Structure formats: structure tokens, C-alpha cells
Amino acid sequence: MSTLVAPKNHFPKDDADVLWKAVKGWGTDESSIIDIMGHRNAAQRQQIRLAYNDIYQEDLIKRLESELSGDFEKAMYRWILEPAERYAVLANVAIRNANKDYHVIVEIACVLHPDELLSVRHAYHNRYKHSLEEDVAAYTNGHLRQLLVGLVTSFRYDGIEINPSLAKFEANILHEAIKDNKGNLEEVIRILSTRSKTQLLATFNSYRDLHSISITKKLLNEVSDDFLKAVHVAIRCLNDHxxxxxxxxxxxxxxxxxxxxxxxxxxxxxxxxxxxxxxxxxxxxxxxxxxxxxxxxxxxxxxxxxxxxxxxxx
Amino acid sequence: MSTLVAPKNHFPKDDADVLWKAVKGWGTDESSIIDIMGHRNAAQRQQIRLAYNDIYQEDLIKRLESELSGDFEKAMYRWILEPAERYAVLANVAIRNANKDYHVIVEIACVLHPDELLSVRHAYHNRYKHSLEEDVAAYTNGHLRQLLVGLVTSFRYDGIEINPSLAKFEANILHEAIKDNKGNLEEVIRILSTRSKTQLLATFNSYRDLHSISITKKLLNEVSDDFLKAVHVAIRCLNDHxxxxxxxxxxxxxxxxxxxxxxxxxxxxxxxxxxxxxxxxxxxxxxxxxxxxxxxxxxxxxxxxxxxxxxxxx
The missing domain is CATH 1.10.220.10 (Annexin)
Structure with a gap:
């Protein structure tokens, strides 16, 4: 369930007028901006952007960027963007600081529906003139790169079919790979970046049944490097975001x-x-x-x- | 330019009738089938399938499969399918014999436009209840797996921008990696599976300028294992399919x-x-x-x- 409270009937031109009054001249009426933008859904926000641009011949986002500041500006900016564009921005910021912020890349790749992730990759092209995987690969290396690129390029099957014996089999592969941190990490990458979410849930459940501990708890006991930390985030996001x-x-x-x-x-x-x-x-x-x-x-x-x-x- | 000769005006029901007469009863009139299907474009073939199904309540493809045989049947079957579905079938057949037929997977991933490749991945889901990369990864391993998965999951930027110094830089990475077959193969995979086609052409041209030999010729002199053979196919398909x-x-x-x-x-x-x-x-x-x-x-x-x-x- 969403927390956003937005009106059913909505008049983009009226909103654009209020926003214009809030930003014109000296000073800014932040309360009016929050009252409007904090109560409009994604489609309504886009209509406001269009109406504002039509009437006042300027880009609402740019105007708000120049009027607002700090964490408030950052939050408002991310909020106004359409979801796919927003994720593209979040990914790009994270990529340029990938050794610290790789978890944001993992989140985006593992939480979104496969079709949504494709939309983000499209939006990334339009905005950055590169592919998402191209930039991820350029800023990382080794197994972490393989995992991140595998996750952001995945287009998982989203059907509900489960193969229980495969789940058991791959739960054991994960167990062997994780337990002494010397296992076959490529297999961990393959499993996490290609299997459907439903199949992965079955695998994580098998893991718990077979080893009397959840795979995420096990990883917490073992975690030492960025690769395993990213694996931990990926499993948590896939399992229960x-x-x-x-x-x-x-x-x-x-x-x-x-x-x-x-x-x-x-x-x-x-x-x-x-x-x-x-x-x-x-x-x-x-x-x-x-x-x-x-x-x-x-x-x-x-x-x-x-x-x-x-x-x-x- | 295409070689297909198809009529502008086309009557799917008439075609369906001719096909029905060609397959009904004893014996099959292969000539009529060739005359029709060999002269219809993808959209027309789909209309014929629909019309045939409407009128005769059976699947034209299944009927033809049971009437025809050998290489003729195989060719007709592949031809009738919509392009994305056809590539999904070609990929699936190749995957199950990936150690011999990996070049078919490389072809599909490197020749198609990025959007077409996404359509193939969609079609693959629908048909096989797995993702394309999932099956590729399950049937391969090592660097060959990394390369094939990287290629089939790529969604390359398709703009025309070129970064010339990057092209030179990466031409040298490719050269170092290939020349003694002990270089950084992960970098070869990264470059071939993430860069845009336009950028890659610039890189291959830089290679030739810097080393007085084309990268494909150089590879022919060095080729020894399946990985480098797959690299060779990928470069040829990206460069001039x-x-x-x-x-x-x-x-x-x-x-x-x-x-x-x-x-x-x-x-x-x-x-x-x-x-x-x-x-x-x-x-x-x-x-x-x-x-x-x-x-x-x-x-x-x-x-x-x-x-x-x-x-x-x-």
C-alpha cells in the first residue's frame, strides 16, 4: 500500500499557477510547493511539468533546483522525475561511487520487476548516452563487476513455475560457495542473476531446510568483502524487499x-x-x-x- | 535489400484455402505451399496463420510439420515463425548444443538491433518459461559463458556518439589481451558486451591503425580455443554482419x-x-x-x- 495522498480530480494548470507564485520574485514559498508536489502521483506530476512548461515557458525541475537547496532539493528533484528516469539518476550517482554505493545498484536491479528494469535501461540510454551495464562495468571490476553487470542486465522470467529439485541443487551450490569463501563464485553470480524470483525463493527456502539457517544469516556470519556484501543485499532484495x-x-x-x-x-x-x-x-x-x-x-x-x-x- | 518477392495486395483467406487444399487428404502439394509461403512477408504470413486457424480450426504450423519433412520442413517452420519467435527457437536449439553452436548465439546477440534482441528475450520467456540468459548460463561455463551471457543480455546504446580516445585505449586493451592469449579476458568481455556498435567500430578501426592488421585477422592467427573463436564471431558480426x-x-x-x-x-x-x-x-x-x-x-x-x-x- 502506498502512503501518498493524492486527489482524484486534479487541475494541472491550477497547480502550475500555484507553483509559479511560489517561486517567482524574491524568496520561495516552500510550503506551497510541498503541499502541491507532496500530494500528486507520478502521472499528475508529469501533467504539472507539462502545464508549467506550456504556460511559463520554463522547465519546472530546473526552476525548483535553483530555488531549493540541500536535502530538500535533492528529495524534491528525485520525487518529480518519472520512476524510470529517477532510477536512472539513482543508478548513475551510485555507479560513480560504486565501491561504496553498489548496494543501490543491486537494489534497483533486484527489487524492480523485469519490465521496469528494462524501462530504466531505456531511460539511462536517453539521459546518459551510454548503457547502464556499460557504466557499471567501467567503474567496477572482478567478481563484483560480474555480479552487478549480471544483475542490471537480467531480464528474469516472471512466471510462477518452480523446479524443486533444481532449487535443492542450487541451494547446495550456494552453500558450498559461501561457506569457506573459496567456492565457485561464478555459480553464485549465475544463479542470482539469471533465475526467476519465484525459483530463487524456492532455492532460499531449500537452503534453510537443508542447513537450518537462512542464507542471509549465514552470509552475515561470513561476510568479509564487497562481493559477498553485494550478494547479501541481492538476496535480501530478491527475497523480501x-x-x-x-x-x-x-x-x-x-x-x-x-x-x-x-x-x-x-x-x-x-x-x-x-x-x-x-x-x-x-x-x-x-x-x-x-x-x-x-x-x-x-x-x-x-x-x-x-x-x-x-x-x-x- | 531483401530478396523476398511478395505481393502488395494479399488475401489471407484465399491463401489459407490454397494451403488447405495442398495439405488435405493423401499426399501433399509442396509446390503450392512454396508458391504461397515463399512469397509472403512476415505480416502476411501471420495473417495467413490466423485466417487458416479461423477457417479450419487447426494450427497451420503443426499441420505443415506433419505434412513436410527433413530440411524442407525445418526451413519452412523457421520461416513461418515471427522473427522474434524464430530467433528464440534458433537460440534454444543452439544453447542445447552450445559447445558446438555458440556462434549462433553470438550471431543473434551481435547482429540484431538492441530493441530486436529484447523482443527475442521476451519471446524466449513465452516459449520456454526461462530467460534466455538463464539457459545460456546453464549450458556453458568459464569465460565462454561470461561472454555469451554478456552478449545476450546486452542492451547497447544505439546513438552515434564516438569517444575517439576511448576507442584507442580499448583497442590497446584488446590487443594486449589477445596477443599472448594470457591477457585480461574479462576486459575483452566487458568491451564487446557493453559498448555501442558505433563505438566498437571506432575501436576496431583504431586497432587497425595502431597495429597494421585488423583485429579479426589477428584473431585468426591466434585462435585456439572456443572463447577466442566466439570473440572472433562477435567482432565479425558487430563489424560487418x-x-x-x-x-x-x-x-x-x-x-x-x-x-x-x-x-x-x-x-x-x-x-x-x-x-x-x-x-x-x-x-x-x-x-x-x-x-x-x-x-x-x-x-x-x-x-x-x-x-x-x-x-x-x-
């Missing part, structure tokens, strides 16, 4: 100095999808409402905007 | 015992695309018209059908 995002939010908020990038990323990418479910998981796990945690850790327009996307009226 | 196909035809026809699979594959996949150009290249290189070579090497309905697709009226 809501639980994974709850953890990202938890880590982002409990750090000394909040991880604004992580916080923003989860809120803007999930607000229209399943942020409500993620919020519930967060409350279950932390006994604190995420809105309260967010309100405590960040401030100003950035805080108001994220709380709006989280569905909190104030 | 028409020249590559001319060679496939030449080899198919000059072998003791014709290579019918190669011959059929080139004719049915290129008849509606650029088989006329490939025919011209063939004549230039061999001083023999390909129709004459085909007529000498094969016989019967298979011969009649291929000659029809080659544009020869008889």
Missing part, C-alpha cells in the same frame, strides 16, 4: 548523523508503491513510528516534505 | 556434405532484410551466383524453397 527497506530506514535513522541519501531514496521510491507496508514493518521492529523517528532526526522543509510523503498530515 | 553471413554461406556450401542448418539459417533470417546485399558479396567473393551453388548442392523441395526465398523465379 520490504523487510530490506525497513532495515535501510532503520540504519539511516539510527546512525550518528542521519543517512539522508538512504532515507530519501526509500521514501521517494516507495511512497507510491508499498511505503505503508514498510512503515508497519518499521513500527513492528522498532516500536517507534517512523514519522516520529524522522521528525526527531531531520528538520525544516526536508522534514515537512518527507513527512508528507510518509502520509502524515500536519 | 553481411560479410560475416557471406562467409557462413560459403562455408555451408563448400563443405563436403552441405551444412543445411547454416544455409537455412542465413536464408530465412535475412531474406526479408538484406539477403540481396549478401548475395552480391557472395558473387564478388566466389565468382559464382549463390543460386547456382545452392542448386548444385541441395535438391527437391528444400532447394525449390530456398531458391524462392533467394528471389530466383523458376
Amino acid at each position: 520490504k523487510k530490506y527497506y525497513e532495515k535501510v530506514l532503520r540504519n539511516a535513522l539510527k546512525r550518528v548523523g542521519t543517512d539522508e541519501d538512504g532515507l530519501t531514496r526509500v521514501v521517494v521510491t516507495r511512497a507510491e508503491k508499498d511505503l505503508k507496508d514498510i512503515k508497519e514493518l518499521y513500527y513492528k521492529r522498532n516500536s517507534v513510528h517512523i514519522e516520529d523517528a524522522v521528525a526527531k532526526e531531520i528538520s525544516g522543509n526536508y522534514k515537512r516534505f518527507l513527512l508528507t510523503l510518509l502520509g502524515k498530515e500536519h | 553481411k560479410k560475416y553471413y557471406e562467409k557462413v554461406l560459403r562455408n555451408a556450401l563448400k563443405r563436403v556434405g552441405t551444412d543445411e542448418d547454416g544455409l537455412t539459417r542465413v536464408v530465412v533470417t535475412r531474406a526479408e532484410k538484406d539477403l540481396k546485399d549478401i548475395k552480391e558479396l557472395y558473387y564478388k567473393r566466389n565468382s559464382v551466383h549463390i543460386e547456382d551453388a545452392v542448386a548444385k548442392e541441395i535438391s527437391g523441395n528444400y532447394k525449390r524453397f530456398l531458391l524462392t526465398l533467394l528471389g530466383k523465379e523458376h
